[in-house]
Amino acid sequence: MRRQDSAGRRVSLFSTLAVQAALEQRLLREFTEETGIGVQPDFDPTSVLLERINSGEVPDVLIAVTDDIRQLSAQGTVDGRARLPVARTGIGLAVRARTPRPLIATVDDLVRTLLDARSVAYSRTGASGIYFAQLLGRLGIAEAVNARATIVRKGFAAATLLDGRADLAVQQVSELMTVPGVDVVGPFPADAAHDTEFSIAPSTAAAEWSPASELVCFLGSERARTAYGAFGLKAPLSTES
Incomplete structure (x- = not known):
């Protein structure tokens, strides 16, 4: 039997459009099948996601441009210590x-x-x-x-x-x-040419919530990075938080 979301709710995910195909067509389905944890994704350009966050919408997990993740970490919105580079x-x-x-x-x-x-x-x-x-x-x-x-x-x-x-x-x-x-x-x-790198991190409010942490670890894993390659994405260059 698959384990169910301990909080009885789905993990909310704000994500850049750059990884939408990889998440929708493969990775989110695999994550839910393996963990029993549901995910509610919301896709927009990073700048639009930042506008929404600054207006008070804060998801459990965020995938965005790495520099913006770092800025949100400095502001206390996301947990930068848990940041993982995803792809570029x-x-x-x-x-x-x-x-x-x-x-x-x-x-x-x-x-x-x-x-x-x-x-x-x-x-x-x-x-x-x-x-x-x-x-x-x-x-x-x-x-x-x-x-x-x-x-x-x-x-x-x-x-x-x-x-x-x-x-x-x-x-x-x-x-x-x-x-x-x-x-x-x-x-x-x-x-x-210009490459953009994207990272994933939990919000500070969800940093200690196991389903959010599991989603971050799954989408930032080596296994997931291999899957991103099939959707026009390259391995990230950075590994530090």
Whole structure:
């Protein structure tokens, strides 16, 4: 018989979109099957999750950008001592499936591809979109690209490829891979590349609650990191809290 949640409730989880596919399609199901502990996930870009937390919504467990987890730890919102690095992913570009793949092998290729696009979709609230907006400024093409850009407040930018709002989508590679019917052209070239690392930690209120601790250990385990690889995610670089 599977052990039941000792508190009689499901573990609430706030998570970045970058790991949504891995959690929904595999890991949360495996965790519940093995432990009998239910999980109530809520997915949003990290910046949106931070807004919600600052407004008073505090989940039992949080997966977010590592630097933001550290900041929340300093504020006393999450238990940084229990933080585990989960995965990292780079920013990339996608097109609708079965359409020509543009060149992005070099920064010059990327610039031409972005300038030639009818519309580029990206989210300004996610870590990838924040970086991409800064990159456009460094490349000197922000005005030209943003004049025709499709801005997504939250969610998957690649969804705009399916309804024709955009012909290119920029987001974390793992997030682009989540949308059926699109092809990931690849990550940005080395001189424009940017990896974002994500970590998991319990809230301070749930730090001593066994189901929350078990979820943190499971999703931050080596076994889980192997599973993340099937969803476009890479092993994290850091291991310290």
